Amino acid sequence: MNEAARIPVAQPAPLLSVRNLRTWFHTFGGVVKAVDGVSFDVAPGEILGLVGESGGGKSMVGFSIMGLIDPPGRIEAGEIVFEGEDLARLDEARMRRVRGKRVAMIFQDPMTALNPLYTIGNQLEEMLKLHTDLPSARRRERAIEMLREVGIPQPESRLDNYPHQFSGGMRQRVVIAISMIARPRLLIADEPTTALDVTIQAQLLRLMKHQVTQNAASLILITHDLAAVSQMADRIVVLYCGRIVEKGRAADVIERPRHHYTRGLLDSIPHHDKAQARLRQIPGSVPDIRKLPPGCAFAPRCPAAQDICRRVEPELVETATGQAAACHFPIEAIR
Amino acid sequence: MFGYLIKRLIQMIVVLWVVSVLVFAMMSFTGDPTYMMVPLDATEEQIAQARRLLGLDESHLVQYWRFLLNVLQGDFGRSFVFRQPALQLILERLPATLEIVFLAMVIALVVAIPLGVYAGANPGRPLSRAVMAGSLVGISLPGFWVGMVLIFVFAVRFQFFPSSGRGPTTELFGLRVSFTSWEGFRHLILPAITLSIGTLAILMRIIRAEMMEVMKQDYIKFARAKGAAQKGVLFKHGLKNALIPLVTVFGLMLGDLIAFATLTETIFAWPGIGKLLVDSIYRGDRPVIVVYLMFVAFMFVVVNFVVDVLYALIDPRIKIK
Numbered sequence: 001m002n003e004a005a006r007i008p009v010a011q012p013a014p015l016l017s018v019r020n021l022r023t024w025f026h027t028f029g030g031v032v033k034a035v036d037g038v039s040f041d042v043a044p045g046e047i048l049g050l051v052g053e054s055g056g057g058k059s060m061v062g063f064s065i066m067g068l069i070d071p072p073g074r075i076e077a078g079e080i081v082f083e084g085e086d087l088a089r090l091d092e093a094r095m096r097r098v099r100g101k102r103v104a105m106i107f108q109d110p111m112t113a114l115n116p117l118y119t120i121g122n123q124l125e126e127m128l129k130l131h132t133d134l135p136s137a138r139r140r141e142r143a144i145e146m147l148r149e150v151g152i153p154q155p156e157s158r159l160d161n162y163p164h165q166f167s168g169g170m171r172q173r174v175v176i177a178i179s180m181i182a183r184p185r186l187l188i189a190d191e192p193t194t195a196l197d198v199t200i201q202a203q204l205l206r207l208m209k210h211q212v213t214q215n216a217a218s219l220i221l222i223t224h225d226l227a228a229v230s231q232m233a234d235r236i237v238v239l240y241c242g243r244i245v246e247k248g249r250a251a252d253v254i255e256r257p258r259h260h261y262t263r264g265l266l267d268s269i270p271h272h273d274k275a276q277a278r279l280r281q282i283p284g285s286v287p288d289i290r291k292l293p294p295g296c297a298f299a300p301r302c303p304a305a306q307d308i309c310r311r312v313e314p315e316l317v318e319t320a321t322g323q324a325a326a327c328h329f330p331i332e333a334i335r
Numbered sequence: 336m337f338g339y340l341i342k343r344l345i346q347m348i349v350v351l352w353v354v355s356v357l358v359f360a361m362m363s364f365t366g367d368p369t370y371m372m373v374p375l376d377a378t379e380e381q382i383a384q385a386r387r388l389l390g391l392d393e394s395h396l397v398q399y400w401r402f403l404l405n406v407l408q409g410d411f412g413r414s415f416v417f418r419q420p421a422l423q424l425i426l427e428r429l430p431a432t433l434e435i436v437f438l439a440m441v442i443a444l445v446v447a448i449p450l451g452v453y454a455g456a457n458p459g460r461p462l463s464r465a466v467m468a469g470s471l472v473g474i475s476l477p478g479f480w481v482g483m484v485l486i487f488v489f490a491v492r493f494q495f496f497p498s499s500g501r502g503p504t505t506e507l508f509g510l511r512v513s514f515t516s517w518e519g520f521r522h523l524i525l526p527a528i529t530l531s532i533g534t535l536a537i538l539m540r541i542i543r544a545e546m547m548e549v550m551k552q553d554y555i556k557f558a559r560a561k562g563a564a565q566k567g568v569l570f571k572h573g574l575k576n577a578l579i580p581l582v583t584v585f586g587l588m589l590g591d592l593i594a595f596a597t598l599t600e601t602i603f604a605w606p607g608i609g610k611l612l613v614d615s616i617y618r619g620d621r622p623v624i625v626v627y628l629m630f631v632a633f634m635f636v637v638v639n640f641v642v643d644v645l646y647a648l649i650d651p652r653i654k655i656k
């Protein structure tokens with residue numbers, strides 16, 4: 001079918017368009033389909049939340065876009081069209097000019113993402129050295145400017161400090177500064193606040209959002225934290241076992257989830273305005289991704305599962321509002 | 336830093352003193368070297384006179400006491416054989432040893448670093464497997480055998496390189512060195528290769544193991560995500576983080592090679608300190624042996640000091656104290 005025909009003319013072309021992405025790992029124990037037929041778009045300036053439990057393949061989507069899948073994993077099929085170019089088909093040399101310059105990535109643990117043996121100034125300037133021809137003095141100025149922007153006090157003197165002289169939150173600010181310094185069009189943040197203290201998580205999310213909007217860049221926020229995503233994202237994609245189970249506008253997905261998995265995730269978030277004796281949890285755990293059950297992968301844990309769910313894999317069905325869920329018995333909006 | 340230097344200095348003095356005691360104690364069990372110095376037909380009287388001249392007629396305790404007093408005045412004793420200050424003998428021959436050891440170390444590093452980094456970054460590739468197999472061979476082969484094979488192949492069969500001796504030397508800053516002339520350099524090559532084999536193999540394995548560990552770290556992936564080229568990732572971000580264990584082992588091996596290049600020097604008739612040690616042991620030239628072993632201890636203390644300083648230079652988290 002003609003994909004382009006469905007997009008209204010007024011809508012800008014997406015910055016990133018992932019189509020039917022499959023990233024598989026060929027291990028001795030079998031093929032791990034970490035990402036299995038995932039499609040989504042990211043519009044310019046949009047913040048997309050990529051949500052799911054650990055082991056759901058969220059990070060692998062990010063690494064696939066960056067072209068950083070380590071063997072035995074590889075992109076089996078699909079397209080990653082970024083600014084009109086299919087990243088899945090770029091050679092390593094051309095991919096290097098995309099990484100950092102056009103698409104940047106932030107990792108989960110700021111304690112290990114920075115090289116302990118180089119000053120943060122050196123690591124900031126490395127990005128500029130790789131992707132710009134700024135002279136050394138200008139690079140330093142830009143690095144100081146960038147540190148100030150991410151809220152590091154006395155950036156002139158902090159530039160010559162080593163990572164171990166910063167706290168976790170400050171390090172993640174440095175990591176954000178590094179990833180934004182070359183002004184990428186897309187930032188992929190992989191659980192950027194998970195390793196940090198709760199009190200600074202919100203600060204850092206705000207900082208990231210500010211950085212992205214200021215540069216008119218897009219953001220893919222990969223997280224298991226639906227609460228964080230609901231405050232940040234324009235749209236949400238929910239992954240389960242390497243497949244998309246639900247996607248749509250953030251408000252729709254949060255307020256009117258159609259998939260029972262999304263509902264389960266939402267129910268497990270504490271609400272301070274609702275008095276609740278005990279949080280509900282999703283029964284069971286994520287199945288072994290090498291031995292997925294036939295049919296819907298969520299069926300064994302699903303409260304609404306019927307016979308058909310265990311036999312036939314549900315298609316992703318889109319509603320009029322653009323919300324889509326892969327479920328035989330989606331939760332109907334109760335109005 | 337100052338306190339550290341003082342601590343190191345005291346440590347060095349203690350080490351040297353302990354070594355001198357140990358060496359003297361061992362010497363006292365090895366018998367009287369006087370008989371090796373006098374002609375076979377010497378009379379009892381002549382032998383007694385020689386013993387007195389060498390200072391061997393007194394008890395070991397007195398001998399040691401006299402040695403200590405002399406050392407404090409900067410006199411480390413004279414060789415029985417050469418009638419020269421023992422320290423001077425060693426220092427005269429030191430440049431010859433340093434030359435082959437440094438060339439051997441350069442060879443070892445130049446070969447081991449790229450191969451070790453490659454094997455560590457790409458485990459499982461055919462070349463990596465070959466590197467690992469080769470290093471195992473390198474560790475297993477005894478140095479003297481390698482030396483003899485090299486002589487047989489490159490000196491006897493093909494006559495590319497001389498088989499033994501030091502060749503012409505030139506004076507450089509008051510030291511006699513060979514590497515300044517082509518002919519002299521040719522003499523250096525085979526002994527240096529022989530010395531380098533074992534070190535090379537071990538360094539390669541250490542670099543590989545460390546690189547394998549380092550390549551799993553997040554900052555390597557982050558460097559990739561920044562768009563750094565493979566070379567930058569491996570050498571700027573990878574190798575530097577693998578250097579600490581490498582420097583440790585490198586320091587120990589450097590000391591070891593300088594101190595005990597004995598076998599190689601003997602095979603290639605290389606007039607270095609290793610050969611001096613062997614000759615002195617054969618001749619019962621006690622003062623040379625004592626000073627030699629003290630010199631070796633001194634050198635290890637210095638090497639350890641340099642390694643400590645290098646740690647702090649490589650890793651900002653390490654402070655010298």
